[in-house]
Amino acid sequence: MKSLKERSLALHKKHKGKLEIIPKVPLETNEDLSLAYSPGVAEPCRIIANNKQEAYTYTTKQNMVAVVTDGSAVLGLGNIGAEASLPVMEGKAVLFKAFANVDAVPVCLNTQDADKIVETCKHIAPTYGGINLEDIAAPKCIEVEQRLKEALDIPVFHDDQHGTAIVTAAGMLNSCRLLKRSIKDLDIVLCGTGAAGHAIAKMLNALGVKRIHAYNKQGVLSEENIAQYDNTIQSLFRDGILASPSEPRKKSLSDLMKGADAFIGVSVGNLLDEGDIRNMNDSPIVFALANPDPEIDPKLAIKAGAAIVGTGRSDHPNQINNVLAFPGIFRGALDARAREITDEMKLAAAHAIAGVIDEKDLRNDYIIPSPYNKRVALAVAEAVRRTAKK
């Protein structure tokens, strides 16, 4: 059998890409064409010209999301540029349709300048009911999203931040349900403070977690060194979201792991060993989400006493996969005609994902639903729609 790489290439080549744009209206007769195009089409144009909101009634805007990237941080491949990011953006669009009947199109930009990304998105925005930002490098992505949220009246959502944070939070909520612990009491080590790490910290804080200690390439993060960090990390300390280590002499990731209740890694592979897990508190939760190699081999983590282990990989149990969040998030936001995706909507989504598994069905190797469970998007959409309507 051919390798996965070869099979994927063959699939993309055979189908000539993964998306097709098709008409939803009949086009058989002259009458059909005179209604869908000139002269009949002038009437919806006139109505929308009088009231822009009518675009949601008469056009595809009501169900159309742009998947926008600058190609600067694509999968684990890094800065590969606009053209090379197209297969991922098309894949994302495919998932939007398959899981939530959202029509999505890639928009791959050949600029990586924050100002120009913002400007371009503002110019193309009228076409879409929402913008899903994707694979834009941190910390730029945080600024770009914030500026677009302020400028536009459609939902803007950077999936690498919030998608990951929502699904991670859902996994943490269910871990606590299974282990009969309160999430608020957890002492959590967060390894990695890029797009995903930033959003995870904010979301856990919103869930009441008080002790989030972070580690990145600069080492253990502590408020006393705040001047050395970028703006996004500084704001996490200023907002009381990140906490300095309990003892100032904790200088290494191994130091930080001692006595922690949970570990969340969104960094790079193979940073931890069995000893680090053994040094954690009783029944620790370990989410080693780096791809393709987790921060610790999940089998080693279990052997060393981890009560629950999650990864980003499809070949292990408890896969923390964004596809559990983004299709339902946008489905719910579009259905509610929400102007933005608020923190409340994101929290509702996390609870909805967690709630798909009944308490009696929770197991150490089943704290998060399968990415292919189609009930998840429905539950997320409903929770997001309801929260948006409030």
Added chain:
Amino acid sequence: MKSLKERSLALHKKHKGKLEIIPKVPLETNEDLSLAYSPGVAEPCRIIANNKQEAYTYTTKQNMVAVVTDGSAVLGLGNIGAEASLPVMEGKAVLFKAFANVDAVPVCLNTQDADKIVETCKHIAPTYGGINLEDIAAPKCIEVEQRLKEALDIPVFHDDQHGTAIVTAAGMLNSCRLLKRSIKDLDIVLCGTGAAGHAIAKMLNALGVKRIHAYNKQGVLSEENIAQYDNTIQSLFRDGILASPSEPRKKSLSDLMKGADAFIGVSVGNLLDEGDIRNMNDSPIVFALANPDPEIDPKLAIKAGAAIVGTGRSDHPNQINNVLAFPGIFRGALDARAREITDEMKLAAAHAIAGVIDEKDLRNDYIIPSPYNKRVALAVAEAVRRTAKK
């Protein structure tokens, strides 16, 4: 029965717009998803990162056209803005698919500044195999197209200019075939010098027409007044495309019509009367293309002696309709992977449209194929592809 307006509104509302984005790849199993998305998708990304041209092999770019507008000159509705132009752009995308299997998506811009339109198109270009500019006001549209053609390595085609010009040229070629005249010998009055008029003048000149006399809101255009005209008209005189009237005392459109062989109107309704047609040379050709009201009622023109009458309307014979050109043009350009749509490709398209009607089948009321004749796009695509390959 409900009116056309009501039926069109009902259609747009019922279908929630006219476009749908669907996956072309199977998505049933975990294997399907691991090939279409992570981790398999990384392989086409890697290959394209090494060679951008491979995007044409592994992504939808090979068949994807952006229909870009700023909403500044939509149908006969004028400057109605981005949102209100969406139904037209969706309609255009529908026609692209139905007539030539081109995947097309609307991109409606909320800027009407030429620099920003150019900048935005450059930023989003990697996503698409071509850009169809649409309903952008003249003379801005001519500058925008020219700058984008120079900046981008994908075909850029402003349909309101060249689509109209190509189909008009095809109609003129077939009129000459039927009337046994040489197009080069025609004395033509061109009424309207906006996007379409500009391109028609250039195309007729490329077909060898030496005497094109133009009229617009400023009156009869003459080289002696060149300083009063905008850049695009000045360049038509400088390039020897427009000619001053044969007698300087011709000051009105009626004066200009005297002794002319053909009239082409791309202006506004009801500018001519029967007397103007009677004053033309023997067996005159009258293309009164203003919409919804032609420059002269076609029945009056025939009564006054016009040999051949064409309009832009579907309820009269000889409809000069852009849909005869743009789907096949882009089909051919994409198939040839052309980097631009050259004048030679446009001329080949005009000849291909004309050639769809055999000489023995030509009649005064059948000099142009029906817009619903699916053979046209095939013939145009083949002619454009062959010309591009040369």
